[in-house]
Amino acid sequence: MTHEERQELLESLLAKQKAGTLKPRDRFDIPPQNMPEQDAAARRRNVSEVALGYTEMQARLEAMRCLQCKTAPCVQGCPVGIRIKDFIAAIADGHCDRALDIIKENSLLPAVCGRVCPQEVQCQETCTVGLKFKDVSRAVSIGRLERFVADLDCNGAAIPSVASLTGKKVAIVGSGPGGIVAAADTRRAGHDVTVFEAFHKPGGVMVYGIPEFRLPKAIVHDEIETLKKMGVRIVTNFIVGRTRTIEQLMTEDGFDAVYIGVGAGLPSFMGIEGESLVGVYSANEYLTRANLMKAYDFGSGADTPIAASKRVAVVGGGNVAMDAARTAVRVGAEKVYLIYRRTEKEMPARVEEVHHAKQEGIEFHLLQSPKRIVGDQNSRATAIECLRYELGEPDDSGRRRPVAIAGSEFLIDVDTVIIAIGNQANPLIRQTTTGLEFNKWGNLVVDENCRTSMPGVYAGGDIVLGAATVILAMGQGRIAAAAINDDLADKPR
Amino acid sequence: MSHRIVGKKELGTDVFWARIEAPLIAQARQPGQFIILSINNDYSERIPLTIAGADPSAGTIELIWQRVGKTTAEMANLAEGDEIANISGPLGTPTHIENFGTVVCVGGGIGAAPLLPIATALKNAGNRLVSILGFRSKDRLILERDFAAISDELVVTTDDGSYGRKALVTEPLAEACGRDPRPGHAFIIGPTIMMKFCCDVTRQFDVPTQVSLNTIMIDGTGMCGGCRVEVDGKPKFVCVDGPEFDGHRVNFDLMIKRMNAYKPQERQAHEQYEQHRCKIGLDE
Numbered sequence: 001m002t003h004e005e006r007q008e009l010l011e012s013l014l015a016k017q018k019a020g021t022l023k024p025r026d027r028f029d030i031p032p033q034n035m036p037e038q039d040a041a042a043r044r045r046n047v048s049e050v051a052l053g054y055t056e057m058q059a060r061l062e063a064m065r066c067l068q069c070k071t072a073p074c075v076q077g078c079p080v081g082i083r084i085k086d087f088i089a090a091i092a093d094g095h096c097d098r099a100l101d102i103i104k105e106n107s108l109l110p111a112v113c114g115r116v117c118p119q120e121v122q123c124q125e126t127c128t129v130g131l132k133f134k135d136v137s138r139a140v141s142i143g144r145l146e147r148f149v150a151d152l153d154c155n156g157a158a159i160p161s162v163a164s165l166t167g168k169k170v171a172i173v174g175s176g177p178g179g180i181v182a183a184a185d186t187r188r189a190g191h192d193v194t195v196f197e198a199f200h201k202p203g204g205v206m207v208y209g210i211p212e213f214r215l216p217k218a219i220v221h222d223e224i225e226t227l228k229k230m231g232v233r234i235v236t237n238f239i240v241g242r243t244r245t246i247e248q249l250m251t252e253d254g255f256d257a258v259y260i261g262v263g264a265g266l267p268s269f270m271g272i273e274g275e276s277l278v279g280v281y282s283a284n285e286y287l288t289r290a291n292l293m294k295a296y297d298f299g300s301g302a303d304t305p306i307a308a309s310k311r312v313a314v315v316g317g318g319n320v321a322m323d324a325a326r327t328a329v330r331v332g333a334e335k336v337y338l339i340y341r342r343t344e345k346e347m348p349a350r351v352e353e354v355h356h357a358k359q360e361g362i363e364f365h366l367l368q369s370p371k372r373i374v375g376d377q378n379s380r381a382t383a384i385e386c387l388r389y390e391l392g393e394p395d396d397s398g399r400r401r402p403v404a405i406a407g408s409e410f411l412i413d414v415d416t417v418i419i420a421i422g423n424q425a426n427p428l429i430r431q432t433t434t435g436l437e438f439n440k441w442g443n444l445v446v447d448e449n450c451r452t453s454m455p456g457v458y459a460g461g462d463i464v465l466g467a468a469t470v471i472l473a474m475g476q477g478r479i480a481a482a483a484i485n486d487d488l489a490d491k492p493r
Numbered sequence: 494m495s496h497r498i499v500g501k502k503e504l505g506t507d508v509f510w511a512r513i514e515a516p517l518i519a520q521a522r523q524p525g526q527f528i529i530l531s532i533n534n535d536y537s538e539r540i541p542l543t544i545a546g547a548d549p550s551a552g553t554i555e556l557i558w559q560r561v562g563k564t565t566a567e568m569a570n571l572a573e574g575d576e577i578a579n580i581s582g583p584l585g586t587p588t589h590i591e592n593f594g595t596v597v598c599v600g601g602g603i604g605a606a607p608l609l610p611i612a613t614a615l616k617n618a619g620n621r622l623v624s625i626l627g628f629r630s631k632d633r634l635i636l637e638r639d640f641a642a643i644s645d646e647l648v649v650t651t652d653d654g655s656y657g658r659k660a661l662v663t664e665p666l667a668e669a670c671g672r673d674p675r676p677g678h679a680f681i682i683g684p685t686i687m688m689k690f691c692c693d694v695t696r697q698f699d700v701p702t703q704v705s706l707n708t709i710m711i712d713g714t715g716m717c718g719g720c721r722v723e724v725d726g727k728p729k730f731v732c733v734d735g736p737e738f739d740g741h742r743v744n745f746d747l748m749i750k751r752m753n754a755y756k757p758q759e760r761q762a763h764e765q766y767e768q769h770r771c772k773i774g775l776d777e
Binding site: 198199200201208236237238239242243244265266267269275276278279281282284285288289293294297298299301302303304305307308378379380426427428431 | 517518521526531534535536537538539563564578579580581582583584711712714715716717718719721722723728730733744746747750751753754755758759761762765
């Protein structure tokens, strides 16, 4: 569709709407608006964002596809309950500022969530339009609309108002999405808030894990700046548990409440032969080198090297595996294989990211899993030996269990292997804090208000949920902040 | 918060010492722990360095390092009053200190620096302290006086015989292990290859041995797994499980290979840095 065709269509729809003659039929006839993106060949050689964002005309047409269902099933699908149909109606009417205000009632990081939320299994999964077409990819593109209004706001973000000082101090441990939300909400209530970050840059997984081409660092930077303007103190290079313990923060440094949002950072390995070989990375290491220390600029500024790989195998099927595979392409690999033991249908990665990865030439090896990694006399990885799999009965997760086919071993020549099969809870807080209850996986146990077993200590995000998503972490940050604000209101000074 | 350098000197060829403002780390650190630093925010690599000493009341820590790659060269070029952008820590599990009777502490080269706080703590815990320090040559000798002040016996060796005894540290180590009573424990810090050979010696004499591993590290808090080593055939993370391990169970051969993984790139970064520096101050 050309711009003019879009404009014409939109005007006729608006005219019908004004006349009260706009039927659901008319809305179904609007073609879903595709988001423009960087050409696949060009983006293999840069780290700039792949998806370029809607034009206003596209956004308004996409918004007109929304049926404005009375029941709004999309809202049930959103972990933080954004008033989706209302913000979409505002976009259709051309009131993008109002749309953003509506989103910000429930989500503080719309530019992030509009990009990285798994919308197709949340709000968009329940969308009536998608259900009508029996195709979730034809649902209203709620995430893209969220991103559109969030990006319009980028230079004029209003600083949320802050209540007068309560004289109480809140420590937020970890500056990822949950920590940012918890910091903003407790600061709004007038508390003196400090965010502690172990790395030298705040943002958590949004800066070390998610690549620039999917989430530009400038967006995360702006969110942190907003926190600072609200009066939140950000302390980097501070490792809670080691630099100061939680007890010290509370008894010596005068913090009345502590929110733990340290994520689940410890990478899982498969326990197969050859995983210690040179050239075998955890996805965390690979992505941290590339994202946080900009190893893609090695030789022209950056000091941190990354493997100069020709043939890379990435093991896993989640978003992190896609991110690692696509990063490998961008740092110069000629062949990148993605090895996943189920089929594409069971892949936990977002459909859009799988699609982007394929466009960029990643070769998918489905129903295969590594048995061992083979090395040369210098202990450098040279090949990965895989087994073929077939799908059996569903397991506890409801997904069909992959079963190895005996005797199906084969070798793929590689020089780099990236293991992206998930993370576990980091043991640092557990090792250095007595009085906190953890479950058998090392995750913190909390009640429905995100209170831990230790008075004054709250927790949320991956350290509680295991590996989850940005939006779930934000939801928990918000619940914890509400509990902190409640508890501190009752606490005598 | 940046960290100001309040004192700096060259201890020997390519070996430097600095006292740096880092009040929280100075307060919290214990023997055996390390820090991670990076020179600037955007492009610098993060490198681990063991804490050689600290003064909690002054809020300073001491680092001793050897110029080997780009970042250590950059640090060598910093002067008193300059600042280091990022220092985080203290990291790693502190050394387990107890009275073992007699302990033998072996420091190779720059490894003498992280060994000093451990040896001091061992001495304070009532151990009879036998210290062995080995250097390539006299111009690399460090901390001799500090060790002399706390040791019941001190042996200094050089590879070329330019100072002390001409030997590798394994020689006096074997002698110390062969005595009666046998040392209750050995602590060895130095180049990986030296730790490997020292462990071969202490294994023969059945002396329990602690080594401190200095692998490639990125975050230092257990997040990246880049520092992993094989201990008893199982992967361990040096940053959170270590840095100290039972030396008789470490796969040193694999560790040496993993440490060489980036040698070409490290050389490239260092050469580019030196070339760039050379141009500064040259009138054209």
